[in-house]
Amino acid sequence: MNTPTLTGLRATLDTRVVSARTALRTATVGRAGWSGKAWRTAAWIAYRDWMFTRGLTVWMAKHALFVLAVAVVTVGWWGILTLAELPGDRVTGPVLLALVLLSPGLVHGLWAMVTPHGYLVRMHGRKVLAAWPKVATACGLGDRQPGGEVLIPKLSKIRYETGATILRIHTLAGQTLDTLHRAAPAITTTYKAHGFSTTTVQPGVLDLGLFTTARIAGSVAGLPRLEAASPDGLIVGRTRSGQVAQLVVRGRHTLVVGATGSGKGSVLWSVVGGLAPAVHTGSVELSGLDLKGGIELEMGRSLFTRIAYESTDAVRVLRELVAIMNKRKEAMRGRSRLHEPRPGDPLHVLVIDELADLMAYSDFETRREADRLMSKVLTQGRALGICVLACVQNPRQDAVGQRNLYPQKIALRLDSDIETDMVLGPAMALAPAHTILEPDPGTAYLVREDGSPELMRFDYWPDDLIRDVALRFATPRPAHAPSGALSTSDADAVNAWTAAAARRGNTNTAGKSEDNPAPRPRKPRAPRKPRAPRAPRPAPAASTEEVSS
């Protein structure tokens, strides 16, 4: 059976197990009133009993010979009393002796019963520690000495966080942290963990996090708060250890890639919605390009200062941003190397819902102009306070020719390891986005500028929340209605989306427009005559207005 089928089966099975568990819980401990309380009490007693038995059994298995000897002595004592037909009690003595001799096991069982979590953690830690010499040697970390002795890196501490076991490992003399980094995937597999993260603690000391869960539970976003709306660390979801996941927006461009249904909308709205309070105060300005006819961005249009649903408008928005960038260059020259956003001189965030619609599926002239302007923004914008968040489904070259200009990448579920490689390059080994399961939309690897990956799940943004946020935190400088603007009703949005899809597709030419003509077969082009250089275009009036305000 091939891997995708197996993955699909596993996902179906997982979903069934989750729903069966939920149903059982609802029918028992989840019930309201006295019956629910009775179920909960019974479950608590059963669990503690089970933990006592487990603790005692583990101790007995570890001291099997001693337990056997106690059994022989106890039964032997009782047997002698019985055979000799001595009068009096023949049971109490042997039983008391057995209880006294087995008392450490009983204490062990009580420990497991009273603090089950602490007990399980300690037991797991002991197992990891006991296996470490073998694991380290098998993963190539051993150093054989002339006398035949094998030295291994010291495992000094084991720590537990939600969803991860953290091993603190010290390099041997002659080893570098790279040696440990290289061995990390093998150590992870040997301990049967779901993934790993590495953190350098100090020179020669590494914290290796082994993930104990493969999935991150989804959560729904709440209303954003002004103090949290920082482009230097925007809260966008949860990490595998249950901590808040942060995304740095300022000073970097972000490419978001994911298959259809992988949750690009969650990433987009986590950023747009998360920044909304800063938009309202004027320290962030959003520009949006949504060439799917506005189906995604229309719902939050009042948050955007510039918005485009058609390719010609998209080019206009890009030109305005380039003009702002050029003005800023002059203003910042010799004074500052990184733009500090503030009301009146905001951080500009350009949000593109489907990059390929602009860069691959538009007409030739638009593509060329968009490519030129995007290159400028991507190469010069980040220090000048103009950042891009571009979402795309297809990571191939024709759709994202400039992917190397995005220092930060978010890889949601991808269809194949080839696509992961295309998006993440060498970081793919640590961020296998093609292994993210379909039932976990919004789960993604964030690969930062330094190449360090982190698995996280972006919060889900329901439509009602987006509308509410757009209403509360509207920008003080709202966008003019874009040409081809839609009514906000869902029915209209769907119609517009269908029309836009038809314009892009080559099966239906009904929605053909000048911006997006349906592809048709072309004759081979004759070589071009050299042209006189074009006079530079004057900057559009709107852009000047943007900068001077």
Ligand SMILES: Nc1ncnc2c1ncn2[C@@H]1O[C@H](COP(=O)(O)OP(=O)(O)OP(=O)(O)O)[C@@H](O)[C@H]1O
């Ligand atoms: N963070 C999340 N948690 C839970 N469910 C989510 C999350 N994000 C998205 N979903 C679910 O997945 C569905 C698809 O998400 P979304 O539309 O964002 O995907 P997409 O990648 O934008 O797809 P497309 O490229 O086809 O537009 C949503 O309708 C929602 O039900």
